[in-house]
Amino acid sequence: MLKNRVKELRARFNLTQGDLAEKTGVTRQTIVSLEKGSYTPSLLLAMNIAEVFKEPIEQIFYKEENKS
Secondary structure: OEEEOHHHHHHHOOOOHHHHHHHHOOOHHHHHHHHHOOOOOOHHHHHHHHHHHOOOHHHHEEEOOOOO
């Protein structure tokens, strides 16, 4: 499963979900779903989010390790 740090980074940058949505060209609902983990972003959206937060994509989005 793909996990992300979007909510944490958004709080650090003092952005609302609406602010981030506007900066990345998506709806606020997309950001809500992304933060909840129910939406996997396109590569373009992931790149746009990484650009806003000035972080590499792999520092924002990561695969949850299998706990076997």
